[in-house]
Amino acid sequence: MNSSQQMLTVSDHNRSFIHMTYVYPVVSRRAGGVSVGINLNPNNACNWHCAYCQVPGLVRGAAPEIDLAQLEGELRSFLDELLHGSFMADHVPPEAQVIRDIAFSGNGEPTSSKAFAEIVERVVAIRDVAGLAAVPIRLITNGSLVDRPYVQKALQSLAAAGGEVWFKLDGGRAEEFMRINGVDLAPEAHARRLALCASLCPTWVQTCMVRRDDEAPSQAMIDAYLAALDLAGPGALRGVHLYGLARPSLQPEAGHLQRLALDELEQIALRIKEKGLTVVVSP
Template sequence: MPRTSILTRTDHDRDSAGMTYVYPVVSRRARGVSIGVNLNPNNACNWACVYCQVPDLKRGTAPPIDLARLETELRAMLDDVVHGDFMQRRVPPEARRLNDVALSGNGEPTSARAFPEVVELIGRVMADFGLVGREGSAQGQAAKLVLITNGSLADRPRVQQGLRRIAALGGEAWFKFDSATAEGMRAINQTRVSPARQFERLAATARLCPTWLQTCVFARDGAPPSEAEQAAYLAAVTRIRAEAIPVQGVLLYGLARPSMQPQASRLSALPAEWLEAYAERIRAAGLPVRVSP
């Protein structure tokens, strides 16, 4: 059953609308309402980040997508948001702004075989509601199509096809970049992907679609990321600038919701002051930063 309670920044329940694929959230990083599109209702992902809020997370890929159902759900949700009283019913006054439709959810969205078809579908529906380009939404502006991705499949042709289409729609990608070391990626993302290979995928993504780094920082066993981890990250930022990779900036965020993974008890949020100090170091290395404690 759909819920009727007011949405908060700490509640990202994928079932809040009573739909299979579509759910609304008030997003810290979006600074308004984000309409999520969950292509992984099976809770399967090819990574297993220790801070992930998905319960019963398992390794795997997205299941086959029912495109007709996805379109029906997205149209119903956008009709309520754009033409109905959704904002008044479900959203606190300070967040009553439709910012984006986000390919996010309970796993890696680009693992869906129908990923490029999904992008086309979302673009078509957003255009029908006047949310693409200069036309603007009922809240007085256009909404973006955002892909939230770990980037691990960005070298696949079908994923690159989707990235090009997102760019053509005026959208952007948020590319997970929590660590620039092999040890850090194993500890945080629980993947053995090499930092060098991931950097190549980042470069490919940024050259196909406007791209932000999304970086989650937190304390483990009470300690923030080591100086070596921070230095490696800053070196990666310096390299991004030196190689003229067109990254837009960094979305630096902390833990606002509890992890649902076995390591949860070891994780804790860092003070906002720590995040801001780290952000200043990243800015000094050459990239803009938006901080969401």
């Protein structure tokens, strides 16, 4: 464990805070407390390249082979420390001293691990043995690999364990996927994956909106984004997490990105709510 008295903040999601390979804590502004992160991409590899990504040294690729025994040991040890040790008092602000979730997030796309289905089952078992069955397990994903059978199996396991998915959708046109997420992707295909995901596990959409070169998202961009939600079927979704830049991008595109004001995000949220969706705004 980190022996310093450094405090966790929403603006610092340092994966090496406790010097573990796979497990790390953050104070999540969206979850509203301590999120126990599971990083299946310690090689900083992802199949997308999002312009706003805070991962240093991001490279294209997939998760490496995972040491399952090490992952299990780290998770057991850190959950025990959170529940029975001094970590909360030493490193977490008083208002955030509660375990809100266990989240597959980290430094790349977690579902790119071929062992993902087995890992989900093991994490569920460790959570339950720790007496934390009421703590949700979340998958934070770009959704690009939902078509793969092992990912679908994992989603079903998550659903059975009371978990949920946060599925990335930042735009509704191919040019936005390329500019924002760095991928050549047809909106219709991604909307189908979103619908499939929602049919297997409770699913929220996570959407990051920013200014680019001081220009806010255009009405055409927002219209296309809303059309993509329509293609996915809003009635099958739990809602939308709409957020802006809380931490600076560490990608080459960083100089082009600026934060949207709260009122600008709330105007976009109003458009989404017209679809009958719940929207949680995090500026």
